[in-house]
Amino acid sequence: MAGGWSRDGAVQDQIDASVNEAVSRARQQLPTGESLLLCEECEQPIPERRRQAIKGVRLCVACQEALDGKAEASASMNRRGSKDSQLR
Numbered sequence: 001m002a003g004g005w006s007r008d009g010a011v012q013d014q015i016d017a018s019v020n021e022a023v024s025r026a027r028q029q030l031p032t033g034e035s036l037l038l039c040e041e042c043e044q045p046i047p048e049r050r051r052q053a054i055k056g057v058r059l060c061v062a063c064q065e066a067l068d069g070k071a072e073a074s075a076s077m078n079r080r081g082s083k084d085s086q087l088r
Contacts, residue, residue: 031056039063 035051038044039060046060059067 031058 031054033056035055035057036046037051039046040058041063042060044060044062046057050061051057
């Protein structure tokens with residue numbers, strides 16, 4: 001059901017495009033190349049199974065979790081969606 005000047009399915013097309021863009025961005029951030037034997041941060045050995053599972057891995061599990069936690073804390077996206085917050 002379209003409203004106003006939009007065609008049928010326009011909203012879903014926009015949602016699909018946003019999801020595809022997010023997936024592409026996430027794939028670009030994945031490591032590539034040969035995995036390291038020792039963690040870049042703490043120099044502890046990276047388990048063989050982790051190196052096989054994630055190509056190009058550079059961090060051990062503990063250091064990767066710490067990095068992911070920092071990234072989560074610094075993400076400040078406005079998810080409220082009210083017009084007032086978007087217009088500021």
